[in-house]
Amino acid sequence: MNAPETHELFTLPQGKNKVEYEVDSRIENAGTFTIYLEDHTIGNIARMQLLQDDKVRFAGYKAPHPLEHRIQIRIQTNGQITPHQALMDSLSALTMTFKGLQTQFEKQTKTMSTN
Numbered sequence: 001m002n003a004p005e006t007h008e009l010f011t012l013p014q015g016k017n018k019v020e021y022e023v024d025s026r027i028e029n030a031g032t033f034t035i036y037l038e039d040h041t042i043g044n045i046a047r048m049q050l051l052q053d054d055k056v057r058f059a060g061y062k063a064p065h066p067l068e069h070r071i072q073i074r075i076q077t078n079g080q081i082t083p084h085q086a087l088m089d090s091l092s093a094l095t096m097t098f099k100g101l102q103t104q105f106e107k108q109t110k111t112m113s114t115n
Helices: 040-050 083-114
Strands: 019-023 030-036 056-062 070-077
Touching: 030 083, 040 056, 040 070, 040 083, 070 083
Parallel strands: none
Antiparallel strands: 019 030, 030 070, 056 070
């Protein structure tokens, strides 16, 4: 069977970085991030958040193969920030969004448990 071993879904091989970045030499202010052990979930929310930034001209992602546990996020900016900074800004914004969601959830569950 072609399916990878279960541990490969969760374990990064020794010496392998979680994120790799490659500058696109054909397009100015563009590059591709490869993120290992992630899937469409993080790819789609990162893309959506990146597209909220006026400094980002293009953001897209793909999962190159269904049996490989990695995604590629391609970013092009207008030159005011780098693709790296655009991704960091979007992930920081997502972190704040999820923290707010967690706070609201905890508040609502506390309210429900007291009733």
